[in-house]
Amino acid sequence: MGTTGFKLGVRSAAFALALCGMSHAADRGKGPVSRQSIESKIEYCLICHGTSGQGFRGYYTMPRLAGQQPQYIENQLHAFKEGRRLNPIMQNVVTGISPGMIQPLAEYLRSLNAAPHGGGPTEGAGLGKRIFEVGLPDANIPACAVCHGPDARGTRQIPRLAGQLYWYVTKTLTNFSRERGQRGEDSSGIMAPVARNLSPAQISAVAAYVSSLR
Ligand code: HEC
Ligand code: HEC
Structure with a gap:
């Protein structure tokens, strides 16, 4: 993991996408979220999930989020919040995500295009x-x-x-x-x-x- 490697300039197109989601979220009355708080939250997610959202194999395997379906991500974040899905790490992470952040985070993660991590067995x-x-x-x-x-x-x-x-x-x-x-x-x-x-x-x-x- 180490450095986050998060570069705003390179990813500005993806941020434009994320920000579209943000205004929708605000429209739906979920409360305005500042661009800065979204950016720092994404940076936080990528510390664990890999700098391109590609996932990370460590003591605890971090799943890939790059290219994931936004509706699936939203549903899973709600599931962690509501205790429908159990995982101590993510159940702790979601306590710091406000409802208005979820859609822009999911849209941003969808825009990432990481290569497969590889390393699985080939015999089957x-x-x-x-x-x-x-x-x-x-x-x-x-x-x-x-x-x-x-x-x-x-x-x-x-x-x-x-x-x-x-x-x-x-x-x-x-x-x-x-x-x-x-x-x-x-x-x-x-x-x-x-x-x-x-x-x-x-x-x-x-x-x-x-x-x-x-
Ligand atoms: C401290 C490390 C850590 C941080 C920070 C973190 N995650 Fe996770 N995340 C995990 C782990 C571990 C899992 C795997 C949970 C499991 O095994 O079920 C996970 C799972 C998920 C899943 C479910 C993936 C799937 O394929 O079902 C989503 C969605 C997710 N994280 C989103 C986020 C978002 C968005 C952020 C930033 C707000 C974030 N995570 C920050 C560790 C982290
Ligand atoms: C009838 C539809 C259906 C079929 C068939 C199906 N899946 Fe799924 N799968 C789903 C749904 C819906 C989810 C999301 C579950 C949730 O919300 O927790 C899912 C989730 C998963 C996940 C969790 C992904 C993650 O990121 O955590 C894996 C892995 C998976 N499926 C693998 C498979 C495999 C392998 C097969 C074939 C043997 C399969 N699925 C067949 C509907 C299906």
Whole structure:
């Protein structure tokens, strides 16, 4: 991690985008947020999530946020705030985010275009691709592409998986129902049965496959 490497000049186009989101947020009465407070918050997010939002493999794997669907990010930030999704680090982080900040942060993160981190195992690549594209009907596992899209880029509340870190995807699928949907049914209920039916070897294969996609 180290230095944040956050350069305003280079990213001004993305900021223009983020600021559009900001005025909408203010319009909806969520309270005005200063450009400076958004900038410093983004800088804070990228300390953990990588200088280009590419994620970071450390003692605790930091997920990629670059290119993520804004509606998914917004939903997850609310989920941490409301205790629907459990994670001590992010539940602490969201206490410092005001409602008006969420949309500009999500729009900014979508604009980042990091290359995949790589590093997942290669031996299950064929199986991973098959699970993603056609599923395993005999094991009651649907094709991931049906919901996450043929390029794994997601849509609205369905997350992008392309380029997501292998270690994070593995952990997330393994622990899915222990971390999400903690206050009754929410958007995670769509994904929970899929995660439950995957074996550890299948999880590893499909996680390696999506982590390699751009
Ligand atoms: C201290 C480190 C840290 C900081 C700072 C931080 N995060 Fe996180 N974030 C994490 C960790 C760790 C996770 C993984 C949680 C898990 O395993 O479920 C995470 C997960 C997330 C997720 C869910 C990703 C997914 O794919 O489901 C979002 C969205 C997110 N962070 C947004 C932010 C935003 C926006 C900021 C800045 C306001 C931020 N984070 C700051 C550590 C951090
Ligand atoms: C019926 C639609 C559907 C199918 C099929 C589906 N997913 Fe999902 N997936 C979702 C939704 C919706 C979410 C967001 C859940 C939430 O809000 O917590 C999600 C979330 C995820 C996440 C969490 C991402 C993150 O950043 O934390 C992973 C990983 C994932 N899916 C992998 C898969 C894999 C692998 C497959 C195929 C075996 C698959 N999904 C099939 C709908 C689906």
